[in-house]
Every structure is written in structure tokens, then in C-alpha cells.
Amino acid sequence: MSDDAAPRFSPGDRVQVRDDWPERRGPCHIRTPHYLRGRTGTVERVLGAFPNPEDLAFARPAPRRVLYHVLFDQPPLWREGEPGDQVLVEIFEHWLEPAAAPAKEAA
Amino acid sequence: MSPPPRPDSIAGLERLIAALKAKGIVTEEELAARQAQTDKASPETGARMVARAWVDPAYRALLLRDGTAAAEAMGVSMAGAPPLGVLEDTPTRHHVIVCTLCSCYPRAVLGYPPPWYKSFAYRARVVREPRAVLAEWGTVLPPGVEVRVVDSTADYRWMVLPLRPAGTEGWSEGRLAALVTRDVLVGVALPQPPVAAAAE
Amino acid sequence: MSDPDRTPATHDIGGLSRFRCTPVEHDESPPDAFGKRVDALRQLLAAKRLMTVDELRRGIESIPEDEYFALTYYERWLRSITALMLEKGVVTEEELRG
Numbered sequence: 001m002s003d004d005a006a007p008r009f010s011p012g013d014r015v016q017v018r019d020d021w022p023e024r025r026g027p028c029h030i031r032t033p034h035y036l037r038g039r040t041g042t043v044e045r046v047l048g049a050f051p052n053p054e055d056l057a058f059a060r061p062a063p064r065r066v067l068y069h070v071l072f073d074q075p076p077l078w079r080e081g082e083p084g085d086q087v088l089v090e091i092f093e094h095w096l097e098p099a100a101a102p103a104k105e106a107a
Numbered sequence: 108m109s110p111p112p113r114p115d116s117i118a119g120l121e122r123l124i125a126a127l128k129a130k131g132i133v134t135e136e137e138l139a140a141r142q143a144q145t146d147k148a149s150p151e152t153g154a155r156m157v158a159r160a161w162v163d164p165a166y167r168a169l170l171l172r173d174g175t176a177a178a179e180a181m182g183v184s185m186a187g188a189p190p191l192g193v194l195e196d197t198p199t200r201h202h203v204i205v206c207t208l209c210s211c212y213p214r215a216v217l218g219y220p221p222p223w224y225k226s227f228a229y230r231a232r233v234v235r236e237p238r239a240v241l242a243e244w245g246t247v248l249p250p251g252v253e254v255r256v257v258d259s260t261a262d263y264r265w266m267v268l269p270l271r272p273a274g275t276e277g278w279s280e281g282r283l284a285a286l287v288t289r290d291v292l293v294g295v296a297l298p299q300p301p302v303a304a305a306a307e
Numbered sequence: 308m309s310d311p312d313r314t315p316a317t318h319d320i321g322g323l324s325r326f327r328c329t330p331v332e333h334d335e336s337p338p339d340a341f342g343k344r345v346d347a348l349r350q351l352l353a354a355k356r357l358m359t360v361d362e363l364r365r366g367i368e369s370i371p372e373d374e375y376f377a378l379t380y381y382e383r384w385l386r387s388i389t390a391l392m393l394e395k396g397v398v399t400e401e402e403l404r405g
Contacts, residue, residue: 057359
């Protein structure tokens with residue numbers, strides 16, 4: 001564990017999920033659901049570092065990546081739903097970028 | 108009900124197992140031992156953990172901080188199991204667990220996932236219309252309670268710590284555990300208060 | 308991809324409209340004998356370091372869409388486990404023809 005890189009994000013940080021679609025480029029295995037690509041959320045907690053499943057799935061050497069619990073408002077994802085409802089999802093650090101201040105995604 | 112496997116699937120499984128046995132990779136005894144071990148896990152374990160957390164603040168803190176350690180404290184072997192996380196319901200927040208990508212489920216403390224948890228309808232719908240799905244269980248949240256859908260996508264497995272129902276003051280752990288069903292631990296249902304309290 | 312409801316991967320079904328009107332069938336039954344045996348085999352092969360759960364998932368995800376939705380849950384597992392054992396040369400096509 002001590003060899004793991006320090007987490008890039010902390011609880012409360014605004015993050016954007018990469019708007020990337022590797023499954024359209026060829027065989028792959030990813031754990032970031034389609035409905036979160038390009039979406040902005042808030043880091044809820046750092047869950048630790050785990051071998052990258054994108055490598056494990058192909059029996060390649062799998063460097064450890066930091067995993068976060070990231071919280072998203074649910075209505076903007078689907079343009080429906082109850083204000084205040086949220087979706088909490090485990091996302092690996094290499095899928096996340098720093099995001100602008102929260103005001104942007106209000107509504 | 109899910110349909111039975113096709114005859115060619117059953118035959119295919121036995122051919123694969125036979126080939127693996129012929130190479131000395133698996134034995135029938137090992138398969139039987141694995142299955143027996145897996146059959147032992149049940150939601151009663153998760154229910155006991157919740158009941159303990161309701162009566163013991165130190166255990167509650169451990170459960171929320173390190174679900175894996177809390178399971179081990181109840182005598183569950185977590186060796187080789189994914190880490191367990193436990194999410195706490197509050198008077199204004201309710202959790203419900205799903206895995207939209209496959210069927211991640213805290214098997215060590217809940218046993219085999221039920222067919223509905225693995226169904227396409229549950230996986231597809233609960234992240235988008237959680238309240239409609241909960242309503243199909245007869246679960247209607249009180250006003251002011253927000254839903255947090257937990258999409259279990261990676262290395263953790265998640266379980267819900269529900270609110271202790273009113274009217275259960277002084278109850279034993281065993282009696283409390285009986286209120287905590289598998290549906291409650293996944294978050295599609297709430298623990299039902301005792302009849303006297305419900306009748307008010 | 309012009310159709311917003313077509314996700315790029317078959318298994319990635321969160322929010323898909325095609326299931327919108329499908330009630331969740333409250334089937335509580337434990338796996339049947341076939342399912343339990345596939346489950347035990349997967350655990351055993353993982354314990355023997357012949358496959359990981361990530362490889363199992365990758366194998367399930369590569370099942371063509373019509374079959375993915377037609378096969379039962381543990382049939383998808385078996386399909387993936389069998390493909391992995393062949394891919395890794397643990398068993399051969401000939402041995403499985405039995």
C-alpha cells in the first residue's frame with residue numbers, strides 16, 4: 001500500500017468523468033458506466049488503491065490506481081427524477097479530471 | 108422465474124469439468140467443498156451485523172469505518188472476499204444498491220444474489236427511476252428523504268445500514284435482526300416497525 | 308452514435324429505456340444445481356489463479372448482444388469461463404468436444 005501514489009483528489013473536490021468511449025475503439029474492459037461519461041460530480045471518499053481492472057481483464061500487469069466514491073446529482077443524468085436524489089459510484093482516478101466550481105452544473 | 112439452463116449448457120459444463128479433472132486441475136471434492144462453503148453464506152449475517160450496530164455504538168462505528176473488519180468480528184471469514192463497505196441511512200437519506208454493469212453483491216454477508224438483483228430490469232431501471240422501482244416493493248419513502256443509488260462498479264461491495272424502526276426500544280439483538288431482511292440490506296425495502304407502532 | 312439509447316457496450320445497461328416498462332420480477336430463488344456448479348467452478352479456477360473476476364467479466368461482455376440477453380445468468384458465466392480456459396490453453400477445443 002505504501003508504494004501507491006498519493007490520491008490526486010480529496011473529498012469535496014469537483015471532478016469530471018472523462019468523456020471517453022474506449023469500447024468504440026476495440027476490445028476493452030472498463031468499469032465506468034456509460035451514463036457518467038463527461039458528467040461532473042463530487043468526490044465523496046477515497047476508497048484506496050486497486051489493480052487496474054482494465055489490465056486485469058486481459059491478464060496484463062495491472063498497476064494500482066486510486067479508486068474514489070463519486071457523488072452525482074441524479075436528475076441531470078436523465079433529465080428526470082426527484083431533486084436531491086443522487087447516484088454514488090466507484091470511479092478510478094484515471095477516469096477523472098478536475099472540474100470547475102459547482103455553480104456550473106446547478107439546475 | 109428465470110428459465111432453466113439449456114441441455115447443451117449443462118452438457119457443456121460437464122465436458123469442461125471433465126477436461127479439467129482429466130488434467131488434475133479440479134476435483135469433484137473441491138467443487139463440492141466450494142459449493143458447500145458458498146451455500147453457508149446468507150443474509151442472516153448482514154442482519155446480525157445491522158442489529159449489533161443498532162445496539163452497540165462502538166460496533167456501529169467499526170461497521171461504517173471498515174465493513175470487512177466488522178464482518179470478521181461476527182466470525183465471517185473475509186479472506187479473499189472484496190472489501191465490504193456499509194452506507195448509513197439517515198432520517199433524510201436512503202441508500203439502494205445496484206450493479207448496472209454486472210452483478211456485484213456482498214456475497215460474504217448476504218449469500219448468493221437473488222435473481223431480481225441480477226435482472227436486466229433492476230440493473231437498468233434503479234439508477235434512473237429509483238422511486239418507481241422501490242414502489243414495486245411497496246417501499247415509499249417518507250417526504251424529505253433523498254435517495255442515493257449506489258452503483259457498485261468496482262472493487263468494493265456495499266450493504267445498507269438502515270434506520271432502526273421506532274418502537275423497538277429494549278429489543279434484543281436477535282429480535283432486531285429478524286426485522287432486517289435481504290431486501291432491507293440492499294435497500295429496496297425498509298425494516299418494518301413492530302405492529303403496535305405501525306398501528307398508531 | 309446518433310441513437311442516445313444505444314450504449315456502446317451490451318452489458319452497460321444503466322438507464323436503458325428498453326427496460327423502462329419491465330417490472331422487476333421479485334424472484335428470490337437460489338441458483339439451481341447448474342448455477343451453483345458454475346459458481347463453484349469459477350471460484351475454484353480463481354483460487355487456482357487460472358482466471359480473475361475481471362477476465363470473467365471481459366468474457367461475459369464479449370458475448371454477442373442477442374445471446375447476452377437470451378442466455379441465463381450462469382450460462383453467460385459458463386460461456387465466459389469456457390472461452391477463457393480455451394484462450395489460455397488450459398483446455399483444448401478437442402477435449403471439450405468429448
